[in-house]
Every structure is written in structure tokens, then in C-alpha cells.
Amino acid sequence: MFWSRARRREKVKARAFPEAWEKILAEFVPYYRYLPEGDRAELRGHVQVLVAEKNFEGCGGLAMTDEIKVTVAGYASILLLHREAAYYPRLSSILVYPDAFVARAKKPKSIVGRMDMMDAMDFVDEDDGAVRDGESWETGAIVLAWKPIVEASTDPASALNVALHEFAHQLDLDNGEMDGVPALESDAAHEEWVRVIGGEYDALCDEVDRGRETWLDAYGAEHPAEFFAVLTEAFFMRPHTLQRKHGDVYAVLREYYKQDPAAVLPKA
Ligand SMILES: [Zn+2]
Numbered sequence: 001m002f003w004s005r006a007r008r009r010e011k012v013k014a015r016a017f018p019e020a021w022e023k024i025l026a027e028f029v030p031y032y033r034y035l036p037e038g039d040r041a042e043l044r045g046h047v048q049v050l051v052a053e054k055n056f057e058g059c060g061g062l063a064m065t066d067e068i069k070v071t072v073a074g075y076a077s078i079l080l081l082h083r084e085a086a087y088y089p090r091l092s093s094i095l096v097y098p099d100a101f102v103a104r105a106k107k108p109k110s111i112v113g114r115m116d117m118m119d120a121m122d123f124v125d126e127d128d129g130a131v132r133d134g135e136s137w138e139t140g141a142i143v144l145a146w147k148p149i150v151e152a153s154t155d156p157a158s159a160l161n162v163a164l165h166e167f168a169h170q171l172d173l174d175n176g177e178m179d180g181v182p183a184l185e186s187d188a189a190h191e192e193w194v195r196v197i198g199g200e201y202d203a204l205c206d207e208v209d210r211g212r213e214t215w216l217d218a219y220g221a222e223h224p225a226e227f228f229a230v231l232t233e234a235f236f237m238r239p240h241t242l243q244r245k246h247g248d249v250y251a252v253l254r255e256y257y258k259q260d261p262a263a264v265l266p267k268a
Contacts, residue, residue, distance in 0.1 A: 142169070160237070
């Protein structure tokens with residue numbers, strides 16, 4: 001079965017990449033523009049697989065377009081580069097709202113049956129009707145708002161990217177739990193993760209508790225899983241700053257993602 005799936009994916013990747021999709025990546029995924037051609041080719045292949053295998057659904061009146069699919073798949077693919085891509089095995093649906101949505105708003109019919117199994121992670125204050133830009137569920141779906149993704153793609157100063165954030169949660173899930181520790185290659189890598197990332201998480205919580213201004217999105221102090229998602233955003237959106245301020249954290253993420261965004265993106 002795995003063999004045939006691998007073969008099917010190779011076939012999908014062998015198809016010509018539509019010129020219109022290339023334009024979409026260049027316009028909405030700034031990181032793509034700076035990658036060397038070998039990485040771009042790898043990323044295009046991942047985009048083809050994700051678009052072919054995942055169910056993209058427009059919500060709240062949003063009509064699904066190639067622009068949205070390719071952009072979202074583009075961000076998801078950044079996190080897969082240079083690694084053995086598992087294509088988010090537990091994720092089946094990507095639901096996109098035009099703009100920020102209210103948590104627990106009426107869900108599309110296709111997933112209503114799974115609502116009772118929804119992960120509580122992004123529903124900490126589930127009944128406050130909080131407006132959100134994204135959610136990740138352990139039961140096979142992520143929910144995104146399109147407008148902030150477009151904004152993040154056009155604002156070079158933006159450190160936030162809800163698409164990277166939610167796909168990082170899905171990576172975190174690969175090894176079972178959304179606990180802020182994704183699948184790591186060795187016990188040594190795991191120890192290093194706990195020491196460096198865990199230590200920095202405690203430091204951020206401490207700063208937030210004291211009411212101090214934090215460079216990292218303070219939302220990262222909500223839970224270790226949020227910390228990993230917020231760090232992933234910073235790693236790919238503001239790598240130079242992350243490297244300067246938290247060199248050891250940057251090094252651990254560079255090891256995990258097998259990428260060096262500070263060497264890819266020009267200094268602002
Ligand atoms: Zn989150």
C-alpha cells in the first residue's frame with residue numbers, strides 16, 4: 001500500500017507544474033522567491049501532492065480558488081523541505097474562511113460528525129466566541145482565515161503567519177500528541193529540544209507573567225504546543241532576529257527543519 005502511494009505521488013509530481021501556480025507561489029509565498037532552484041522544485045512537488053490529496057473547502061461564503069489552495073499548500077510545503085515528507089498524514093481537510101472567524105461557528109457539513117472529537121488545544125476559551133485566524137484539530141482538519149495570510153505575504157515586517165502556525169501544530173501531531181515536541185530523530189535531539197526549547201518556553205512564560213514586553217508572540221506562553229507553532233512562524237518569517245536573540249533556539253530548529261532560513265532570506 002505504501003509502495004503504491006509513493007508511486008502515485010511520484011506521478012503527481014511528474015506532471016507539469018502550471019504556470020499560473022508558479023505565479024501564485026511567487027506572489028503569495030515570499031519565502032519561495034528566495035529559495036534556490038533545487039528547493040523550489042522540491043517545494044513545487046510537495047504542493048502538487050498536497051493539492052491532490054487534501055480536501056480544500058471554502059467556508060463562510062468563500063469560494064475555493066487555486067490561489068488559496070496553492071498558497072496554503074505552499075506554506076505547508078515549506079515545513080516539509082529537506083525532510084522525509086509525510087504530507088501531514090493525520091490531516092484530511094483544510095477549511096478556509098475569508099477572514100477571522102468565530103470559534104465554534106457552524107462547521108461545514110463534511111466534518112460536523114467529528115465535532116465531538118475536536119481537539120481542545122485551540123479552544124482554551126472555547127465559549128467566549130473568540131475570533132480566530134486559525135485552528136488545528138487532532139481529528140484531521142485545520143481552519144484558516146485567508147485575509148491574514150495575504151497580509152502576511154505582502155508585509156515584509158510581519159512575524160506572524162497563521163498558515164505556518166497551524167501546519168506546525170500538525171507536524172507536532174505526527175508523533176501522537178500536540179505537546180510542543182514533534183517527532184525527533186534521536187534521544188539526543190529530544191534531550192536538546194527539552195533543554196533548549198523547554199528552557200526558552202519557561203523564560204517566555206516568566207516574562208509574560210511579569211508583564212514584560214516580549215519579542216516572540218506572547219501567545220506562545222499559552223502552552224508548549226503554541227510555543228512551537230509561534231517559534232516556527234518566527235523561524236521562517238524573522239530568522240535573522242530569532243538567530244540574534246535566541247541563537248540556541250534557532251540552532252535547534254535549524255536541526256529539526258533541516259533548513260537555514262537566515263541564509264535564504266535577505267537581511268531586512
Ligand atoms: Zn495554535
